[in-house]
Amino acid sequence: MTDGHPPEDKTHFHGVWVFLEHRKQGLRDVSAQLIGEGRRLADLRGTTLTGVLPGHGVDDLARHAIGYGLDRVIVVDDPILETYASRPYAQVMAQLIRRHKPEIVLYGASKNGRDLGGRLHAILETGLAADCVKFDVDAEGNLDMIRPSFGGKSLAHILCKKHRPQMASVRRNVFVAPPHDPTRPGEVVREAVTLTPADVDAALLEFEEFTKEGGLQPEQADIVVSGGYGMRDPKNFAMLQDLADLLGGAVAASRKAVDSGWVPKMIQVGQTGMTVRPKLYIAVGISGAVQHLAGMQESDKIVVINLDPKAPLFEIADYGIVGDLFEVVPEMIRQLRALRATGASVPTAVPATAR
Amino acid sequence: MTDGGTAGRPRRIVVCIKQVPRAQELQVDPVTQTLKRVGVPSEINPPDANALEMALQLKDRLGTEIVVLSMGPTSFDESLERAVAMGADRSVLLTDRILGGSDTVPTAYALSETIQKIGGYDLLLCGEETTDASTGHVGPGIAGHLDLPQITYVSEIRIVDGKVRARRTAEDGTEWWGTTMPCLCTVNFGCNRPREPTLTGKIRVKRGGLVTHWSCADVGIDPKKVGLFNSPTIVAKVDTVRLPSRSGQIFSGEPGASVRKLLASLVADRVIAA
Numbered sequence: 001m002t003d004g005h006p007p008e009d010k011t012h013f014h015g016v017w018v019f020l021e022h023r024k025q026g027l028r029d030v031s032a033q034l035i036g037e038g039r040r041l042a043d044l045r046g047t048t049l050t051g052v053l054p055g056h057g058v059d060d061l062a063r064h065a066i067g068y069g070l071d072r073v074i075v076v077d078d079p080i081l082e083t084y085a086s087r088p089y090a091q092v093m094a095q096l097i098r099r100h101k102p103e104i105v106l107y108g109a110s111k112n113g114r115d116l117g118g119r120l121h122a123i124l125e126t127g128l129a130a131d132c133v134k135f136d137v138d139a140e141g142n143l144d145m146i147r148p149s150f151g152g153k154s155l156a157h158i159l160c161k162k163h164r165p166q167m168a169s170v171r172r173n174v175f176v177a178p179p180h181d182p183t184r185p186g187e188v189v190r191e192a193v194t195l196t197p198a199d200v201d202a203a204l205l206e207f208e209e210f211t212k213e214g215g216l217q218p219e220q221a222d223i224v225v226s227g228g229y230g231m232r233d234p235k236n237f238a239m240l241q242d243l244a245d246l247l248g249g250a251v252a253a254s255r256k257a258v259d260s261g262w263v264p265k266m267i268q269v270g271q272t273g274m275t276v277r278p279k280l281y282i283a284v285g286i287s288g289a290v291q292h293l294a295g296m297q298e299s300d301k302i303v304v305i306n307l308d309p310k311a312p313l314f315e316i317a318d319y320g321i322v323g324d325l326f327e328v329v330p331e332m333i334r335q336l337r338a339l340r341a342t343g344a345s346v347p348t349a350v351p352a353t354a355r
Numbered sequence: 356m357t358d359g360g361t362a363g364r365p366r367r368i369v370v371c372i373k374q375v376p377r378a379q380e381l382q383v384d385p386v387t388q389t390l391k392r393v394g395v396p397s398e399i400n401p402p403d404a405n406a407l408e409m410a411l412q413l414k415d416r417l418g419t420e421i422v423v424l425s426m427g428p429t430s431f432d433e434s435l436e437r438a439v440a441m442g443a444d445r446s447v448l449l450t451d452r453i454l455g456g457s458d459t460v461p462t463a464y465a466l467s468e469t470i471q472k473i474g475g476y477d478l479l480l481c482g483e484e485t486t487d488a489s490t491g492h493v494g495p496g497i498a499g500h501l502d503l504p505q506i507t508y509v510s511e512i513r514i515v516d517g518k519v520r521a522r523r524t525a526e527d528g529t530e531w532w533g534t535t536m537p538c539l540c541t542v543n544f545g546c547n548r549p550r551e552p553t554l555t556g557k558i559r560v561k562r563g564g565l566v567t568h569w570s571c572a573d574v575g576i577d578p579k580k581v582g583l584f585n586s587p588t589i590v591a592k593v594d595t596v597r598l599p600s601r602s603g604q605i606f607s608g609e610p611g612a613s614v615r616k617l618l619a620s621l622v623a624d625r626v627i628a629a
């Protein structure tokens with residue numbers, strides 16, 4: 001329940017917090033990346049950086065997290081907190097935030113991060129900006145939370161002037177994780193939070209892990225060959241894999257191809273999937289909805305293959321082929337193989353160092 | 356999909372829908388550098404249409420009452436009427452000038468208050484996120500206000516022994532959650548195919564009386580907790596993104612020639628080696 005009192009004097013709030021998301025005794029990479037940005041903001045504000053880690057048996061993880069640049073970690077240890085659940089985690093965060101009054105709290109914009117932040121900001125009645133890509137501090141010391149709007153066509157500067165803490169979420173790979181220093185000094189503080197079994201109002205009954213495709217993943221690849229609904233059938237993705245293999249790249253997909261059950265969710269690019277920034281992004285049979293652009297428009301070079309010359313993705317293409325992908329892709333494979341056969345060196349991604 | 360029979364079915368489902376401009380049609384005005392919103396056709400926020408379809412399928416299987424709820428200007432009637440024509444029993448529009456400029460905190464608060472006035476709900480459904488604000492914070496915010504169990508990013512719901520079983524899509528796998536009613540779920544975009552309005556549905560809309568308008572006073576919403584000035588966040592300014600200029604060479608015609616030109620360009624750009 002929310003308490004309807006007016007916002008508390010913001011001068012009582014100090015420190016930057018990062019919510020530490022974990023899974024199977026490992027820190028999620030978005031959390032390590034947030035520690036880096038949190039460190040920068042804490043230094044700018046002349047304050048400390050705290051990680052918050054609700055969990056069970058997570059002391060080693062807490063010490064590990066310090067190595068990325070934290071001053072301390074608050075651990076709340078309870079069997080109820082072993083895996084993420086909305087209400088208990090929100091209870092813990094709400095109680096800790098009321099107790100310590102941090103000025104800024106950062107979350108990963110993951111499914112669980114949004115699930116938690118969305119619930120929490122309503123309980124605490126404070127601002128939460130989703131999917132930020134950049135932060136600044138304005139002249140009055142407010143956090144300038146910068147997020148894309150309308151599918152990246154503009155960037156909005158969000159301020160939360162009267163309410164504290166100022167809260168924001170950030171997607172994976174927006175920031176780079178700082179180098180890990182295992183010798184970094186820092187404090188692990190255990191705190192008690194009142195939790196009762198009644199706080200557990202939903203139970204995780206089953207979990208089926210997505211199959212990890214072997215080989216090169218789109219996020220690591222220099223070249224990404226991505227297929228959309230125009231691929232028509234899952235078996236046609238084999239052709240994209242051939243092309244990707246020839247180029248030393250990885251295969252990805254639009255959400256519509258994923259939702260059609262053709263390819264695993266793990267390789268979805270876009271607003272609700274991953275962000276990729278390869279040297280070359282080849283979009284095959286993808287129309288170019290704003291939610292797709294959100295995950296690939298920062299690629300160095302974009303190639304679009306589509307039957308429809310009016311497909312919006314052509315607007316941001318470096319090169320495009322208007323044509324039937326079932327003719328164009330096999331032709332690309334043929335010509336690349338021919339190049340290879342004629343003795344020209346193997347067409348492949350130019351190593352980053354040579355660029 | 357199997358439910359455990361109609362015993363313990365949800366008696367009333369409230370589906371929260373927002374009307375949004377069609378994302379594909381939003382363009383930045385080259386002169387003013389702002390988004391052109393006038394004249395852009397609207398639609399039900401796509402994931403909300405999936406949430407409504409999920410409710411309609413539960414109604415088909417188990418029988419229940421569906422109330423569609425939206426907060427916004429009276430132009431949102433268009434979407435509420437469409438929802439009724441698709442098969443919702445009735446709809447409520449919370450509409451009041453003092454709500455203008457509300458961010459997700461007052462929106463979640465005002466929707467929660469309205470849901471309580473509607474009352475008698477067992478299941479609340481929202482979309483995973485809107486295409487215009489794209490935060491996904493309003494659904495969990497409502498659950499927080501009403502202190503209800505929440506399950507987000509749901510693609511399937513079964514009712515077993517009066518309890519909810521929901522399939523949730525996480526980053527790394529599929530989860531099945533179990534919880535009691537009343538509860539709130541947010542529904543994944545694309546998890547089903549929203550039906551078209553039916554002729555009988557359209558006739559029900561024509562007869563009128565199925566879209567109710569409430570003001571903040573009707574619901575008992577505290578005016579000091581809503582609107583632009585009571586929203587914690589403000590948009591201080593908006594920069595237009597200048598995406599890197601792209602060469603934009605489009606080849607058409609015979610595929611063999613197009614591919615030759617493409618590969619030659621990529622080699623010349625040193626993106627691929629030759």
Ligand SMILES: Cc1cc2nc3c(=O)[nH]c(=O)nc-3n(C[C@H](O)[C@H](O)[C@H](O)COP(=O)(O)OP(=O)(O)OC[C@H]3O[C@@H](n4cnc5c(N)ncnc54)[C@H](O)[C@@H]3O)c2cc1C
Nearest residue numbers: 228229230254255256270271272273285286287289307325
């Ligand atoms: C909340 C929300 C979140 C979303 N998140 C994402 C996301 O993360 N990622 C994402 O991708 N989408 C996302 N979407 C969906 C997005 O709006 C689009 O629906 C989706 O990107 C469309 O996928 P597509 O381009 O593959 O399919 P379509 O739009 O159907 O396009 C298929 C294209 O293939 C072309 N084509 C067909 N046949 C051929 C052929 N033989 N040869 C060549 N071209 C052909 C067609 O001309 C067409 O342009 C989201 C939507 C919502 C509402």
Ligand SMILES: Nc1ncnc2c1ncn2[C@@H]1O[C@H](COP(=O)(O)O)[C@@H](O)[C@H]1O
Nearest residue numbers: 371372426481482484485490491492493
């Ligand atoms: N003005 C509104 N009226 C009704 N429902 C809304 C409104 N705004 C948001 N919602 C619901 O909350 C979900 C998430 O919205 P958002 O947090 O804006 O991304 C939407 O999919 C809707 O179900």
